[in-house]
Amino acid sequence: MPAQLTPTNHDRDSAGMTYVYPVVSRRAGGVSVGVNLNPNNACNWACVYCQVPDLTRGTAPDIDLAQLESELRAMLTDIVHGDFMRTRVPDGVRRLNDIALSGNGEPTSARAFPQIIELIGRVMAGFDLVGKIKLVLITNGSLADRPRVQDGLRKMAALDGEVWFKFDSATASGMRSINQTRITPEKQFERLAAAAQLCPTWLQTCVFALDGAPPSDAEQAAYLAAVARLRKQKIPVQGVLLYGLARPSMQPQASRLTALPSEWLEAFAETIRQAGLPVKVSP
Ligand code: SF4
Numbered sequence: 101m102p103a104q105l106t107p108t109n110h111d112r113d114s115a116g117m118t119y120v121y122p123v124v125s126r127r128a129g130g131v132s133v134g135v136n137l138n139p140n141n142a143c144n145w146a147c148v149y150c151q152v153p154d155l156t157r158g159t160a161p162d163i164d165l166a167q168l169e170s171e172l173r174a175m176l177t178d179i180v181h182g183d184f185m186r187t188r189v190p191d192g193v194r195r196l197n198d199i200a201l202s203g204n205g206e207p208t209s210a211r212a213f214p215q216i217i218e219l220i221g222r223v224m225a226g227f228d229l230v231g232k233i234k235l236v237l238i239t240n241g242s243l244a245d246r247p248r249v250q251d252g253l254r255k256m257a258a259l260d261g262e263v264w265f266k267f268d269s270a271t272a273s274g275m276r277s278i279n280q281t282r283i284t285p286e287k288q289f290e291r292l293a294a295a296a297q298l299c300p301t302w303l304q305t306c307v308f309a310l311d312g313a314p315p316s317d318a319e320q321a322a323y324l325a326a327v328a329r330l331r332k333q334k335i336p337v338q339g340v341l342l343y344g345l346a347r348p349s350m351q352p353q354a355s356r357l358t359a360l361p362s363e364w365l366e367a368f369a370e371t372i373r374q375a376g377l378p379v380k381v382s383p
Contacts, residue, residue, distance in 0.1 A: 119163070120171040122179070123200075124189060130197030131189055132236075133175055137163055137216065138205025145206065145240050146280040147268070148353040149306055149345060152204040159209035165219060172199075172223045180227050198234035199224065208243045214252040221259045235261040238304070242283060244291040253298040263295050264341060267303040270326040274319050277310070289326060293335045303340045303377075307365060309358045320368065324375045331376040339378035342369050346382065359383075 118139050125132045142158030143150070178184040185194040199220060201207040210216060217235075224230045235256060243249045244265070253263065268278045270285045295301045305323075307315060315323075330337055345359040362383040369379040 117171040117175070119168045120175045122175065122184070122188070124193055125197060128197040130193050130195035131179065131185070132197050133172070133179070133199045134203070135168070135172070135199060135201045135207075135216075135220070136203030137201065137207045137210040137213075138203040141204045142209075143205035143240070144209060144242055144281075146351065147240075147266075147306075148278055148280070148310070148351055149308060149349045149357055150351050151347050151349065153350045155204075155351065158205075160203075160205060160207065160211075163210050163212050163216060165212060165215060168216065169219050169223060172220065173226070176223065176227050176229075180229075196229075196233055198236050199229075200236040200238060202236070202238040206240050206242065207237065208239050208246075208249045208252070211248070214248055214255055217252045217255040217259070217261075221255065224259065231260050235259050236264060237261065237299075238264045239295075240266040240279070240281075241288065241291050241295060242281065244295040250294065250298055253295060257299040261299055262338075263299050263301040264304040265292055265295055265301050266305075267292060267326075267340075268306050269315075269319060270322040271319060274315075274322070278306075285322075285326070289329070292330075292337070293333070296335050296337045300338050301336075302338045304343070305340055306343045306345070307360060307368065308345045309360055311356050312358065314360055314364060315368075320371070324371060327372055327375040327377050337377065339380065340369075340372050342372070342379050342381045344383040 119136055121134045121136060123132045123134050137160045140161050141152050141154050142156050146155060146157065179196055220235060237256060269275050272284055275281055275283060275285060342365055344365055345357060348354060349357055365381050365383055369381050372379045
């Protein structure tokens with residue numbers, strides 16, 4: 101019998117598929133079907149906490165849409181009609197929670213992104229899952245100003261989709277040191293605003309100590325100013341998903357990173373709430 105999946109056992113190869121993998125999500129308290137559009141481990145960013153092994157700079161390869169569709173159908177057949185839940189999932193979390201575009205790189209870099217959302221919607225409809233489970237896009241948001249990505253976000257909204265938009269820092273130096281990108285915070289803010297107008301969007305923020313130091317007062321102030329600006333400009337973000345270091349980084353900087361105490365996360369969450377946004381904390 102295959103091993104049961106646990107919150108620490110969500111190997112993307114566990115289903116033997118190229119694009120689709122099952123995860124028991126501690127955050128969601130159920131099973132998430134992951135869709136990995138970056139089997140080449142390529143991302144246009146290189147976040148220091150990234151859990152992708154052998155991460156390289158680049159974009160998603162051409163996606164074999166027929167294979168993706170058949171893998172997704174096979175996985176959902178096993179979960180919805182088969183014995184997947186009984187044989188692979190521990191008691192208490194035997195619930196299909198979502199389909200998540202969350203892979204080993206940036207999913208919106210797939211050229212066929214809007215067609216892929218359409219395909220997922222078609223498969224979800226075939227299992228009568230539209231509106232019953234979430235469709236989540238986990239993205240660094242760096243391509244959210246591209247027309248084809250915006251087309252995909254509109255299609256996601258029609259499927260009750262949700263975007264988790266990476267927003268670790270609101271300073272140029274923070275984005276350089278954490279995400280290793282030279283994108284300016286202003287540009288990223290514009291992309292966030294664009295995504296939020298098209299599809300319900302959460303900020304996804306990871307906090308940790310780098311070389312023993314938590315985010316500086318200036319970093320925290322810049323982040324809170326960005327939250328206040330979102331409120332002031334009535335940009336309809338849903339809130340903040342605030343994460344600690346749940347799993348070890350697979351990047352060369354791993355040894356420089358340490359988790360912050362949960363009290364630190366809670367205190368920061370409180371200041372974000374005071375700035376006007378709901379926060380969900382996952383230490
Ligand atoms: S954006 Fe995501 S996949 Fe890309 S480097 Fe950062 S954490 Fe890794």
